[in-house]
Amino acid sequence: MPALRDHWRSRFGFVMAAAGSAIGLGNLWKFPYITWDNRGGAFVLVYLVCIAAVGLPIMMAEVLIGRMTQKSPVGALKQAAGPVWALVGALGVFTGFVILSYYNVIAGWSLRNFVRCTQWSIGDFPAGVSVADGFTDFLQSPPRQMLVTVLFLGATMLVVSRGVGRGIEQAARFLMPALFGILLLLLCSALTMDGAGRAIGFIFTPRFDELRWHGVLEALGHSFFTLSLGMGAMITYGSYMKRNDSVVSASVLVVALDTLIAVTATVIMFSVIFTVPGMEQQVETAGTVGMLFVTLPEMFYTYVPLGRVLAPLFYVLVAFAALTSTISLLEVVVAYFIDERGMSRRAATAFCGSCILALSLLCSLSLGAWDVLSGFSLLAGKRGLLANLDHLAANWLLPIGGFFLTLVAGWVLTAETTRPELMDAATPRWFRYGTWRLFIRWVAPLAVLAIILTVIFLGEDFS
Numbered sequence: 001m002p003a004l005r006d007h008w009r010s011r012f013g014f015v016m017a018a019a020g021s022a023i024g025l026g027n028l029w030k031f032p033y034i035t036w037d038n039r040g041g042a043f044v045l046v047y048l049v050c051i052a053a054v055g056l057p058i059m060m061a062e063v064l065i066g067r068m069t070q071k072s073p074v075g076a077l078k079q080a081a082g083p084v085w086a087l088v089g090a091l092g093v094f095t096g097f098v099i100l101s102y103y104n105v106i107a108g109w110s111l112r113n114f115v116r117c118t119q120w121s122i123g124d125f126p127a128g129v130s131v132a133d134g135f136t137d138f139l140q141s142p143p144r145q146m147l148v149t150v151l152f153l154g155a156t157m158l159v160v161s162r163g164v165g166r167g168i169e170q171a172a173r174f175l176m177p178a179l180f181g182i183l184l185l186l187l188c189s190a191l192t193m194d195g196a197g198r199a200i201g202f203i204f205t206p207r208f209d210e211l212r213w214h215g216v217l218e219a220l221g222h223s224f225f226t227l228s229l230g231m232g233a234m235i236t237y238g239s240y241m242k243r244n245d246s247v248v249s250a251s252v253l254v255v256a257l258d259t260l261i262a263v264t265a266t267v268i269m270f271s272v273i274f275t276v277p278g279m280e281q282q283v284e285t286a287g288t289v290g291m292l293f294v295t296l297p298e299m300f301y302t303y304v305p306l307g308r309v310l311a312p313l314f315y316v317l318v319a320f321a322a323l324t325s326t327i328s329l330l331e332v333v334v335a336y337f338i339d340e341r342g343m344s345r346r347a348a349t350a351f352c353g354s355c356i357l358a359l360s361l362l363c364s365l366s367l368g369a370w371d372v373l374s375g376f377s378l379l380a381g382k383r384g385l386l387a388n389l390d391h392l393a394a395n396w397l398l399p400i401g402g403f404f405l406t407l408v409a410g411w412v413l414t415a416e417t418t419r420p421e422l423m424d425a426a427t428p429r430w431f432r433y434g435t436w437r438l439f440i441r442w443v444a445p446l447a448v449l450a451i452i453l454t455v456i457f458l459g460e461d462f463s
């Protein structure tokens with residue numbers, strides 16, 4: 001007789017944990033830079049449409065499958081759709097393993113920037129210092145890279161080993177409100193800056209002549225990544241919901257929070273960029289991937305009101321956001337070993353954590369420290385193990401997983417099964433079951449198929 005399944009202690013706990021999973025480096029690091037690369041406005045609009053038309057229905061589908069079966073992805077899909085579909089769950093577990101291995105490394109950088117900024121805030125920001133050079137040194141230093149990677153994964157393992165209610169929920173209940181608070185403070189500071197008006201114009205004024213087909217597909221791919229969809233993270237979190245918690249309202253809240261945070265973070269960053277003279281050109285030429293870790297620190301000390309206080313706080317925010325996401329990634333892998341292999345939570349966490357650490361350390365050395373790993377190139381001309389794994393997950397694993405999940409929710413499961421799961425006393429009045437079914441059967445799978453086919457035939461890069 002297996003031990004009783006751990007559950008969220010409250011609806012608020014689930015929403016914070018799921019929003020914590022969704023809100024992460026995807027919102028603070030990826031979204032701003034892809035928005036910049038795609039010239040704002042029209043891209044943001046397309047992204048919002050993708051979130052509403054594809055992301056939201058799949059979010060509901062994943063949470064529904066989890067709550068209905070009370071199992072993690074492998075067992076959930078086996079029970080809901082049949083033994084062959086368990087393979088989709090297994091793909092999800094593998095995807096969690098891959099994403100966590102590199103995500104954890106980038107998350108670790110927030111610790112490094114936090115320490116550096118604290119030093120600068122206490123002492124003085126040294127004039128003439130190159131933040132970019134300092135960061136490159138750090139990327140190429142094996143001991144420092146490995147240290148932050150170990151620390152970040154260690155923190156993630158600590159939370160996951162404490163379980164759902166006592167570990168994950170407790171952490172999210174504290175970290176998420178703290179994150180919202182810090183972001184609000186930063187937003188207030190950003191809105192007083194001269195560049196705020198231009199930033200808002202750039203983000204919210206659609207200029208369709210600047211939109212490229214590639215941008216549409218990138219927006220779609222990113223909506224999976226940012227909402228943690230396509231690998232069963234939301235099935236796993238849904239499986240810890242009690243039967244009387246509403247799937248629809250919780251999903252809507254999570255999607256809304258994720259979108260709000262992504263847009264807010266972008267307004268903050270662009271306000272800074274548009275305020276600083278010459279910054280725009282610098283961002284264009286230096287590449288936009290480093291916006292979060294390289295472009296911002298210098299700005300905090302030179303242009304941002306109260307920057308001395310806000311800079312270290314900002315990296316606390318990034319660390320918190322990343323931590324609640326790494327927790328969910330590890331939980332998917334750990335839950336598989338608990339549910340399907342009968343391991344204890346502690347043993348599963350220790351085992352999965354050690355395997356992930358091994359791959360993670362290799363990723364951390366692939367940024368210049370170790371030539372073999374840094375030069376490694378398999379996919380779409382990406383250089384380095386880390387970049388290749390990111391490409392693999394965002395362009396292949398998540399869309400493929402997401403596609404099969406729409407088939408399960410829309411085609412394998414009957415309306416008689418899914419309707420009562422979605423329509424309960426707490427379901428918002430505006431929600432129409434028929435609309436969800438139309439989207440999950442047609443709109444979402446066709447859109448996802450479009451990404452997969454484009455990747456196959458055109459070799460597009462969406463990461």
Ligand code: PHE
Binds near residue numbers: 099227228328329
């Ligand atoms: N959604 C997270 C982010 O935006 C990343 C993530 C993907 C987490 C898939 C869990 C599963 O950063």
